Amino acid sequence: MNKDIGEINGACHCGGVRFQVTLSDGLHSARRCNCSYCRMRGAVAVSAELADLRILQGEDLLTVYRFNTKSAQHFFCSRCGIYTHHQRRSNPDQYGVNAACLEGVSPFDFAEVPVSDGIAHPKDNPGSSGSRLAGVLRFIPAE
Numbered sequence: 725m726n727k728d729i730g731e732i733n734g735a736c737h738c739g740g741v742r743f744q745v746t747l748s749d750g751l752h753s754a755r756r757c758n759c760s761y762c763r764m765r766g767a768v769a770v771s772a773e774l775a776d777l778r779i780l781q782g783e784d785l786l787t788v789y790r791f792n793t794k795s796a797q798h799f800f801c802s803r804c805g806i807y808t809h810h811q812r813r814s815n816p817d818q819y820g821v822n823a824a825c826l827e828g829v830s831p832f833d834f835a836e837v838p839v840s841d842g843i844a845h846p847k848d849n850p851g852s853s854g855s856r857l858a859g860v861l862r863f864i865p866a867e
């Protein structure tokens with residue numbers, strides 16, 4: 725898999741929401757997160773600056789979900805329910821983008837994905853400089 729992706733198109737499952745994004749560090753920034761929301765959502769997210777994500781279609785379909793401190797905004801399609809992107813709490817200048825929504829990208833393409841420690845969020849732990857990694861998920865060979 726070529727991880728050096730710059731500009732790429734993305735969409736939700738029903739195709740109602742379409743966007744174009746320029747990723748900050750291609751697919752190298754892929755992360756999972758173990759916070760109460762992400763552990764249910766289960767998505768692999770990659771990073772982009774706010775100005776680098778353009779909604780091309782279906783902005784009216786996007787719904788936002790906020791919880792806890794309400795600082796992060798988690799966007800999903802109100803028709804098919806698929807998470808497309810979220811404005812980060814750790815860095816509000818950034819979106820996390822659902823890698824699975826990107827054209828030709830599958831979360832199963834990643835051999836391993838670091839897990840951000842969203843339970844011990846840096847914003848809840850003053851003095852901590854940034855996200856620390858909680859672990860790495862690895863695929864194992866099928867039996």
Ligand SMILES: [Zn+2]
Pocket residue numbers: 736737738739740741801802803804805806
């Ligand atoms: Zn949709």
